[in-house]
Amino acid sequence: MSTSTSAIPEATTTSTATSADAARGHSAATLWEAAATQWRTTGGDIPPEVAMDAGITAAWPGARVAGPAYTVQGAGGDNLALHLALVAAPAGSVLVAELGGADNGHWGEVMAVAAQAHNLLGLVIDGGVRDRAEQAALGFPVFSRGGSVRGTRKDVPGHLAGPVRVGGLLIRTGDLVVADADGVVVLPAERVDAVLHTADERATKEQDIFTQLKAGATTLQVYGLNPRGAL
Ligand SMILES: O=C([O-])CC(=O)C(=O)O
Ligand SMILES: [Mg+2]
Numbered sequence: 206m207s208t209s210t211s212a213i214p215e216a217t218t219t220s221t222a223t224s225a226d227a228a229r230g231h232s233a234a235t236l237w238e239a240a241a242t243q244w245r246t247t248g249g250d251i252p253p254e255v256a257m258d259a260g261i262t263a264a265w266p267g268a269r270v271a272g273p274a275y276t277v278q279g280a281g282g283d284n285l286a287l288h289l290a291l292v293a294a295p296a297g298s299v300l301v302a303e304l305g306g307a308d309n310g311h312w313g314e315v316m317a318v319a320a321q322a323h324n325l326l327g328l329v330i331d332g333g334v335r336d337r338a339e340q341a342a343l344g345f346p347v348f349s350r351g352g353s354v355r356g357t358r359k360d361v362p363g364h365l366a367g368p369v370r371v372g373g374l375l376i377r378t379g380d381l382v383v384a385d386a387d388g389v390v391v392l393p394a395e396r397v398d399a400v401l402h403t404a405d406e407r408a409t410k411e412q413d414i415f416t417q418l419k420a421g422a423t424t425l426q427v428y429g430l431n432p433r434g435a436l
Pocket of ligand 2: 335
């Protein structure tokens, strides 16, 4: 199928670009905790989930990315939507793609080189990828349902930049993606500032906890845990 570039949504800058810088190196786990804490302190009961399905993991050890999402809805076993996203996504984006969990190599070294040339930050995909060692050598962070040697068709343009459900989360372009060795967290754009503030507070508290532990305190003491009056 031929596709004219006029069908590709305009690139837009997103308000979370600066907040992504402000992710300030927080881990995905810290942000998950901060999201839950921040939700409770604003009177919420059960926090909305911000962690993606744990089956979507780093494609190579040490991969880490933080940045605003640019969403891709494709068809499993077909990677045309991802090729279109390489053209349409604004620099500084993380592609977040729904490919139905398909066991195909929807993305590989060639596409990672193209992504880096467009200053894209990384890829999160519910589907397989390939050339993982080569992408590790490039330092292009990818989080996927696994590896797959199988190739893809290039027929279905899919949809770009609209809401997509990936790994159990509803994700919008501009939401903040933070992914590392523990998994993928996606913060809705409107919650980013508050969650990052809470994450900063949590990180400061943890520094104090580390100091206490190194001085000999127990984790039971620092967390105020006293099971059955054992202490
Ligand atoms: O060519 C593809 O469809 C995926 C791939 O292996 C690459 O980007 O290197
Ligand atoms: Mg390849």
